Amino acid sequence: MKPGGPTLGTYREVKAEILARIRNRDWKPGEIIPGEVQLARQYGCARTTVNRALRELAEAGFVERKRRVGTCVLGGNAQEARFAIPPIRRDIERTGAAYRYELLRRSAGRPPRAIAILLKLGDGGLALQAKARHWAGPAIHQVEDCWINLETVPAAAAQAFGQGGANEWLLGLTAVTRVRHVCHAMSTNAQEAGELGLSPGAAVFVLERQTWIDGQVVAWVRLMHPAASYRLSAETAWEA
Amino acid sequence: MKPGGPTLGTYREVKAEILARIRNRDWKPGEIIPGEVQLARQYGCARTTVNRALRELAEAGFVERKRRVGTCVLGGNAQEARFAIPPIRRDIERTGAAYRYELLRRSAGRPPRAIAILLKLGDGGLALQAKARHWAGPAIHQVEDCWINLETVPAAAAQAFGQGGANEWLLGLTAVTRVRHVCHAMSTNAQEAGELGLSPGAAVFVLERQTWIDGQVVAWVRLMHPAASYRLSAETAWEA
């Protein structure tokens, strides 16, 4: 046991110790830190324990690991944010406002070209569009516009979406194997403004989600929110 | 060995097998799945292996685990998106556009009340504001407005930020222990529009980041982007 190096019994302790070294700049970005075997000896624990600590630090983006090379400290420049996207109903009820769902439009048929491409629809392929509004008391909180690929999810054709939104229904499909989210801001055109109860040109926050099952596109969903009443937030903390 | 239950040797196989069962609805949302010991027997592997598979499925949000109770399948309703936030310079260069940095303002002093609160500044506490623009060729791609708590990071006072932005510098601090991101859309007022080269009222995409070191606020940063030229995207895929 080295001075200043007491026995560390758990992977959390080991993780915290290594993280502290990195934050202290004992181990600087670009450097290779000691190997698992050496650390295990130093800390008086099993290599498995050190391994788990390092694996989690790698997942969190603090280090990078390569076989035969070792574990390398990364400089913290890239950032990642994990935003939780709660079901809209819960999101609204949480604020205390009354939730109301309103279906605006539901129709199956041949979608516009842009949508057909997003859904990777075959030539005769049909899609189901379901557009709806979610109210928070007297205010419109979200307009959802869902396009569902009926080739991939024929079951959707049987859904009326009179009570609950298509987005919600889609989220209930457990089988999804891939998800892509995009968020951005937008100025509304006249129609969008009307649907959202805003003046044309008003800023909206847009969240789009595309989902797949085994390489087949399931749906493309666009969620639009008045800029003033929607935000996504994310928080990450590491042990003190 | 049960029929249809071949020996699974690795935690990845076990994970895929369990995921398949969940997607198949063999195990439905709300149900408790068999315990680790039983699964290990069934798959012919060590309990540790099953444990790792289940742990990762729990991290990914497919199941929830409770001691003495068991592992419960979750219905996939909540969503999570992990957005990568690349350093702005790289983001611009990636598009092929010429990157240019322009410092607009740098001044230390007593900040406005709202900022003082965000920074948890003491009564006499000073902050450093650094506002800058990032150009992509002829277009303004981002206006960054950084407020740095000089009590927490006195070293910032020595930085001129003439060449690189304060945001970038802040990201280089490895010691940060907590990060909070918020993103939303906004209509610009006259000043913001001017700084962004847009007409007043234009939509912008705003990303805000607040960072801490051991409970002390380090900085609050607001990054504003013309709506048309910025989007965040995230993609998650699970094994087929």
Add this chain to the structure above:
DNA sequence: GAGTGGTCTAGACCACTCA
């Protein structure tokens, strides 16, 4: 008290990648 997951250990073998 009992049953579940959470973790540690010691040892082993494998996989990748560098020289």
Add this chain to the structure above:
DNA sequence: GAGTGGTCTAGACCACTCT
């Protein structure tokens, strides 16, 4: 070929939570 991380195993004990 050699050195690193990646993973599996069998067994053990602990921590939590339900009854």
